[in-house]
Amino acid sequence: MRFNSITFLFASVALVESFSTSSFSRSINTNLLHGQIQHKYTNSRLFSASLPNPNENAFIAATDNALGFLTEETAIDYATNKEGGFDMKTVNAVINTSVIAAIVVAVLYHVFTIDAGMMRGWTVEEEADRMIIDNWNSYLSVLHSSPIATKAVTSATVYTIGDIIAQKQEGTEIGELDRGRVLRSLLAGFLAHGPMCHVWYNVSENVSDNVLHLRDWWGTIVKVAMDQAIFSPIWNNTYILLLGLMKMDKLSNIFSEIKRTTIPLMLSGLKLWPAVHVITYGFIPVENRLLWVDFVEIIWVTILATSASGGDKEKKHS
Numbered sequence: 001m002r003f004n005s006i007t008f009l010f011a012s013v014a015l016v017e018s019f020s021t022s023s024f025s026r027s028i029n030t031n032l033l034h035g036q037i038q039h040k041y042t043n044s045r046l047f048s049a050s051l052p053n054p055n056e057n058a059f060i061a062a063t064d065n066a067l068g069f070l071t072e073e074t075a076i077d078y079a080t081n082k083e084g085g086f087d088m089k090t091v092n093a094v095i096n097t098s099v100i101a102a103i104v105v106a107v108l109y110h111v112f113t114i115d116a117g118m119m120r121g122w123t124v125e126e127e128a129d130r131m132i133i134d135n136w137n138s139y140l141s142v143l144h145s146s147p148i149a150t151k152a153v154t155s156a157t158v159y160t161i162g163d164i165i166a167q168k169q170e171g172t173e174i175g176e177l178d179r180g181r182v183l184r185s186l187l188a189g190f191l192a193h194g195p196m197c198h199v200w201y202n203v204s205e206n207v208s209d210n211v212l213h214l215r216d217w218w219g220t221i222v223k224v225a226m227d228q229a230i231f232s233p234i235w236n237n238t239y240i241l242l243l244g245l246m247k248m249d250k251l252s253n254i255f256s257e258i259k260r261t262t263i264p265l266m267l268s269g270l271k272l273w274p275a276v277h278v279i280t281y282g283f284i285p286v287e288n289r290l291l292w293v294d295f296v297e298i299i300w301v302t303i304l305a306t307s308a309s310g311g312d313k314e315k316k317h318s
Contacts, residue, residue, distance in 0.1 A: 089173075090175060091175075092174075092177070093175030096179075111131070114135055114138065115134055147287065148194070151198050153194070154291060155197070155294060156187070156190035158297045158298055159186055159188055159189030160185060162297065163185035164177065187242070187246065188239055188242045188246075194290065197290045197293065198290065200231050201289045202286060204226060224280075228274065228277075232266060232269050233266055236266070240254065240257050241254055269300070276293070
């Protein structure tokens with residue numbers, strides 16, 4: 001399969017999220033802190049050794065004794081203490097920003113260099129035209145060879161972006177992003193939304209055309225109504241269920257959350273999706289419907305992720 005920027009994006013995010021939320025990440029941060037302290041300590045010894053000071057040995061001995069008290073536990077305490085000068089919130093901000101920037105740069109690099117080696121003698125306009133066409137053809141090629149996997153990766157990317165936007169809307173700073181929550185949304189998009197949409201669009205099209213014989217323009221209205229009445233609540237509740245299971249929440253709490261959010265989410269969806277799906281079912285080919293929907297989905301995922309986290313906030317305040 002030809003390398004695709006969306007596939008790279010999903011793999012990178014999944015790898016970094018799982019790494020960042022592990023105990024190994026905490027160990028790495030602690031080791032980095034020890035390294036900085038050891039570096040300063042070594043410089044202090046070298047500096048003291050260069051001075052013609054008769055108390056040089058006493059200075060080095062005092063430094064050795066002070067460093068001896070810095071165990072792993074005190075290093076972690078120091079790292080989490082703002083007054084100590086090393087704030088883990090800042091470290092997380094650097095990690096999160098670096099990950100996002102690296103992924104964006106990698107994707108843009110792939111997009112802009114897809115025709116590398118073939119552009120000699122081309123004008124800027126020709127390069128721009130071919131870049132768009134060839135990236136689109138690359139996506140269609142991957143979609144044709146692996147439709148479910150491609151749609152799963154597409155939805156995973158969208159749900160990752162949507163959850164980050166939702167957290168930012170809730171006032172979360174870049175250094176306070178809940179990476180576990182982002183990873184859960186990514187997995188929900190990858191494991192459920194992409195594959196479920198693939199099945200739904202094909203089944204609904206088959207039922208509409210071959211069973212109900214709705215091939216006239218007004219058939220689009222029926223398809224939109226079917227989507228909102230059948231698929232929309234099924235997917236919304238599946239999303240809430242998956243998030244609850246991944247958080248290892250009690251089933252009673254999960255079903256309570258489903259009961260709490262089902263009607264509000266359906267009402268919120270009516271403000272957006274009927275108009276969107278007139279285009280989805282009226283003009284977009286079946287194989288490309290998920291891509292179109294996922295562009296709009298970023299807005300909807302923001303609403304969905306915010307609603308899904310509402311229960312957690314209520315529990316904290318109660």
